[in-house]
Amino acid sequence: MKITTVKSSENFKGLVIIPFFEKEESEQAFSFESFRISKNLFSGKKDSQFIVEDKDSDQVFLMVGLGKEPNYKTIKTAFRRLTAKQEHLFEKKVLVRLNEGMGSDFIEAAVSGLLLGTYRLGHYKQTEKGPKNWSKVNISVLSEDKESKKAIEKGQKIAEAQIETFNLVDLPPNKVTPKYLADWAEDAGKKFGFDVKVLDRKKAEKENLKAFLAVGQGSHREPQFIIMKYKSKAAKQHIGLVGKGVTFDTGGLNIKTQGMVQMKCDMGGAATVLGAMQLIADLKLAVNVTAIVPCVENAIDSHSFLPSDVIGSYSGKTIEVIDTDAEGRLILADGLSYLIQNFKPDTVIDFATLTGSAVGTFGYECAALFSKNEALLKNLQQCGESIGERLWPLPMWDEYKTEMDSEIADIKNFHGKPIAGAITAAKFLEYFTDSHTSWAHIDIAGTAFGDSEFAKTKHATAYGVHLLIKLLENL
Template sequence: MKITIVKDLTHFEGTILIPVFETNAKSLVPIEFHGVSVSSKVFYGKKDSSYSVDKYDCLHLFIGLGKSIDYKSVFTIFRRIITRNKEVLNMKVALVVPDALPADLAEAMFSGMLAGTYDLGHYKKQEQHPLLKPDFELSLLAKEDFVPIAERAFKIANAKLETYRLVDLPPNKVNPEYLAECAVKNGATFGFKVTVLDRDACSNLGLSAFLAVAQGSAREPQFVIMEYTPEKLGKETKHIGLVGKGITFDTGGLNIKTAGMLHMKSDMAGGAAVFGTMRLIADLQLNTKVTAIVPCCENSVDNTSFVPADVIGSYSGHSIEIIDTDAEGRLILADGLSYLIKNFKPDVIVDIATLTGSSVATFGYECGALFTNNEAVSKQLQRAGDSIGERVWPLPLWDAYKPDIESEIADVKNYSGKPVAGAISAAKFLEFFTGNHPAWAHMDVAGVAFGDDEFAKTKHGTAFGVHLLTKFIENL
């Protein structure tokens, strides 16, 4: 994509995108641009509305922003416009950038445009979106140079596009080895080290909880380790650790799911968010050291599957009583957290997972559940999420919930067996494997990583966490 700044559109021929703030349905003053006048009777800038006029060899597409805007609304509006107007976006498009538009909202606008090229029809024969073609030209009518902001926004959008794809592709395509290959490819392209441990290597290291989940599947488990080191690494450089749940399909194991299994290809959305984050922080060349781990496997049903009442080991050396084989995500995260802390010793740790239906019951589809033992980390994650519309909200880690994971036969059990406080007991289980690390946070994103919206008829990946984690790391 070629991006240029232009001062006028005198000789321009193509599609002009014109964002408009809301006026009034009864306004006597029409909206005017480029010699085109639009009466408020047909368009007055209402949020999510649009109006097109073909004049002067140009298609003028007026885009309603509403009365007030924020990052998420701007991103969504432009993603929608690009998605719904594919047929009129020819090889030349001009975007009118409103005067004095803040840099973050300009970023949302550009990022939304590129994200709007996404199409769920991965196995359909269809023409490539015009914006993705190499000779596509985007002209920015602006008083300032927005090209650097646009370039940053496109990096964010490209990381999200890859995350959408990883979550939405079918589980017979996106298996553990596919995710590992994706990590290796991104590492080579964007500049970070990738190490992949197979079943034998994991067994030799004692990643027993991870392997217990994987043992019912014929597919080879992959324990993916990614290490990004900035060019200027000093004593003050912070070291962040990330862990993502990479269950590429979750049947529930022998506690087989009785509903919702169709969507269990999305159970690796937390891991996908970590892959997208690593790509993005390396692409942006952030000055922070980041080590990320994504344990990737399937939770399948077979005569070799682990069973309820099993007692298994873990990398930390603690024994785990299995109460429910469908509480498998916390098992692989436990080994991921233990391995990260012992071998890399990061200053701050964040794990992200589609972990419990309980978090959905609490927050619906509006935000993720946040658990942390560090107030500063909690506030920083909330601020980062609020600024871009990927919200998280804290729930308690009180010791009053500790009995929910106490076992009589093992050091800890993987499920409380209670119909209440499921997200909290899962977080308490993970906390058990952090070794009292002083700055750990867990995000349960089951309700926000895979959902419904106006862009598709079916549920699909949202890439929740990619921008949030990147923003959090960038602002530390």
């Protein structure tokens, strides 16, 4: 799909998309050259549409209602709905005609939505017609906004990174293995301009990444510890990222009794960080970023780590394994320690599909946020609210720390109680941050993968990719 700007709609033939805000006036006129639409038929109400074919001008007018005060997510979803559900209307040429008050943020959201709507889950589905060739569709944007070209370019890049993230999470686990993610990172680094180093099992052993290796020792798939670095000459801050990359989670010997079919999504945090690295480099943001993505498969065989094992970690601290299904925090522990000790970033943020407790608390509309840095908390919340990727803080009180005390080791990986699961997991991770003063943990178990109007089954959301970019732009 090619998206460009135009200065005039004169002599245009084809589909014309016109978004409208709902207005309070008693009479709202929608007048065109050869017809007029009354408010009784279309008023701009949220989630409404009206289609008119004007044979005299050889144009089809698709009017999209956005409501009275649409936010970024509303705009993005409305435009995504068009390409997702009405692809038959999109032929070779399409014109998006924007009205007054629809500025750069509006254009960015609309363009992202149009591109996201082209994504389909049928990666291995064979059909007679085959998928639509969107590369043949040319979309022109008519806008008075002076920054429209920049907004279009940014909207495209955001959507492209999010679609890559969709693919990483939605593809099956026999495709997206730890090695697949490592290869993806290396290819993206070459294409977009960031450095990538990958530690395989032998190299990870030399680095003493013991907790990371323990989780992966039950799988024949080689674990991969991915290290990515992006540098900008204009950078004033160094940001560290960590993403949980469990490509499939059986639960280990504490095998899952339900919901295992969806455990291909347990690398959602890794996908967020990988997608964000693509976008950071693609947008050439003025920041230095070091990202760690520990990738393993938590499988079961005679080599699997055991409940009651005591394992080491990169930090040197010992861990009593209470539950092998609390494995994500183990690889994150090594990822956080390795990042902080070797690269010393100013701010550290990790993303992980970590606990069912986060889902129980917030459902699927909001991620659980943990940090003792109030400025970072507020910045993340404000950035998330502005683009529709909500997150909300839970307490990090030290009273919860004692829940993770172990009699035999420095700490245990699970407190074994059906309470405060997301909080105690965050306190476990905090133990491996060297008391970093600007660290945030984001539990995306409920937001990385879920149901929506755009597919019949649960699917990836790319939650966190745009959130990170928004944060880095506002540091």
